[in-house]
Amino acid sequence: MAFYNLLTILGPTACGKTTFAANASLSLQGEIISADSRQVYRGMNIGTGKDLCEYTVNGKTIQTHLIDIVEAGYQYNVYEFQRDFVIAFNEITDRGKLPILCGGTGLYLETALQGYRMQEVPENPYLREYLANKTLADLESILKTYKQLHNNTDVDTPKRAIRAIEIAEYYQHNPERKKAPYPTLHPLIVGLDMNREERRRRITKRLEKRLEEGLVDEVRSLLGKGLSPESLIYYGLEYKYVTLYLTHVLTYREMVTQLEIAIHQFAKRQMTWFRGMERRGISIHWIDAARPLEEKVNTLVQLFTQSSN
Numbered sequence: 001m002a003f004y005n006l007l008t009i010l011g012p013t014a015c016g017k018t019t020f021a022a023n024a025s026l027s028l029q030g031e032i033i034s035a036d037s038r039q040v041y042r043g044m045n046i047g048t049g050k051d052l053c054e055y056t057v058n059g060k061t062i063q064t065h066l067i068d069i070v071e072a073g074y075q076y077n078v079y080e081f082q083r084d085f086v087i088a089f090n091e092i093t094d095r096g097k098l099p100i101l102c103g104g105t106g107l108y109l110e111t112a113l114q115g116y117r118m119q120e121v122p123e124n125p126y127l128r129e130y131l132a133n134k135t136l137a138d139l140e141s142i143l144k145t146y147k148q149l150h151n152n153t154d155v156d157t158p159k160r161a162i163r164a165i166e167i168a169e170y171y172q173h174n175p176e177r178k179k180a181p182y183p184t185l186h187p188l189i190v191g192l193d194m195n196r197e198e199r200r201r202r203i204t205k206r207l208e209k210r211l212e213e214g215l216v217d218e219v220r221s222l223l224g225k226g227l228s229p230e231s232l233i234y235y236g237l238e239y240k241y242v243t244l245y246l247t248h249v250l251t252y253r254e255m256v257t258q259l260e261i262a263i264h265q266f267a268k269r270q271m272t273w274f275r276g277m278e279r280r281g282i283s284i285h286w287i288d289a290a291r292p293l294e295e296k297v298n299t300l301v302q303l304f305t306q307s308s309n
Contacts, residue, residue: 003186004186004187004188004304005093005098005099005183005184005185005186005187006089006098006099006100006101006185006186006187006188007024007028007030007098007099007100007101007187007188007190007300007304008100008101008102008109008113008187008188008189008190009021009024009100009101009102009190009191009192010035010102010103010104010106010109010189010190010191010192010274010284011104011191011192011193011270011274011289012104012192012194012199012267012268012270012271012274013049013104013203013263013266013267013270014199014202014203014206014263014267015192015193015194015199015202015289016192016289016293017102017103017104017192018049018051018054018055018102019051019054019293020192020293020296020297020300021100021102022054022055022056022057022062023057023293023297024100024297024300024301025057025062025098025100026057026058026060026062027297027300027301028098028100028301028304029097029098030062030092030097030098030099030100031062031063031064031065031092031095031097031098031099031100032055032062032063032064032065032100032101032102033064033065033066033085033088033089033092033099033100033101033102034064034065034066034067034102034103035066035081035085035101035102035103035104035105035108035109035112036048036067036103036104036105036108037076037081037105037107037108038235039066039067039068039103040066040067040068040069040070040076040081041068041070041071041072041074041076041235042068042069042070042071042072043071043072043218043221043222043225044072044218044222044235044239045218046210046213046214046215046218046238047210047215047218047219047235047237047238047239047242048238049206049210050067050068052067063092063097065084065088065091065092066081066084066085066088069084072222072225072227072231072232073227073231075163075234077120077121078107078108078111078167079120079121081108081111081112082111082112082116085101085108085112086182086183089183090183093183101113101187104270106270106273106274106276106277107273109277110273110277110280110282113185113187113189113282114282115182115183115185121166121167121170121171122170123166124166124169124170127162127165127166127169128162128166131162131165132162134158135158136157136158136161139158139161139162139165140161142165143161143164143165143168146165146168146169146172157233157234157236157240159230159233159234160234160236188285188303188304189282189283189284189285190284190285190286190287190300190303191274191284191285191286191287192286192287192288192289192296193286193287193288193289194288194289194290198289198290199264199267200264203260203263203264203267204260207256207259207260207263210238211256215238215242216242216245216246219232219238219239219242219243219246220246222239223243223246229243229246229247236262237259237262237263237266238259240262241255241258241259241262242255242259285303287299287300
């Protein structure tokens with residue numbers, strides 16, 4: 001077996017990926033490449049769960065990549081992510097360190113691991129006009145009709161769903177997705193799993209913590225800097241619902257209730273994507289997220305070092 005030259009850590013929201021990846025990085029002399037579609041944005045910290053303090057372990061700060069690389073308001077996409085992943089992977093490898101890809105955005109993870117030749121997808125004004133008045137449920141149903149790889153995890157707003165359909169439609173008529181010149185990857189892929197009840201408990205607790213830490217003030221600050229409500233709603237989840245509260249569409253209690261439901265649904269979609277990755281031939285070694293951190297890291301290190309034996 002070829003030695004592993006990439007460690008990938010994935011799992012649903014609130015499973016503890018950041019702490020796990022940072023501790024694994026310290027043990028394996030690695031640097032972390034974020035595979036999170038929202039953590040690329042500067043000024044969006046609490047709502048995206050950057051938890052930057054968790055990248056310091058035993059007094060050592062772990063080097064991270066693809067966090068805080070574009071301004072809030074920009075619409076970063078999978079084409080740009082794949083490009084930036086390759087740059088980060090090569091830089092880390094050239095330094096003799098281990099790249100550790102960590103995140104929960106299934107499309108980003110699979111695109112990096114499979115090395116699809118992504119193309120920059122232009123806007124389709126005719127398609128957008130046709131889809132403009134459809135409900136989110138209608139758009140999700142349309143998206144499911146496409147057989148090609150597409151993003152059905154982060155489609156919690158109509159605008160994001162329309163963009164996902166736009167991308168899927170483009171690739172259906174422009175199907176050249178052969179492997180591009182790409183690093184040869186030998187990845188160990190580790191997933192953090194937890195039962196539904198534990199996942200729900202952690203999501204609720206984390207949402208409460210984010211609200212206490214100033215999530216509403218963070219969104220208010222972004223609006224105050226000139227970002228439009230529509231721009232923030234595009235990012236979904238925390239930014240969507242807090243913006244709806246701040247623009248008086250929802251009461252505070254309605255915001256909290258609907259946001260919590262949306263996060264639970266999001267986590268379920270993430271797990272559906274990961275199971276789909278397995279059906280598409282990607283091997284994931286699952287570790288129980290509820291196990292003590294030291295045990296999880298030791299298990300991962302044992303899996304990783306097996307390739308050398």
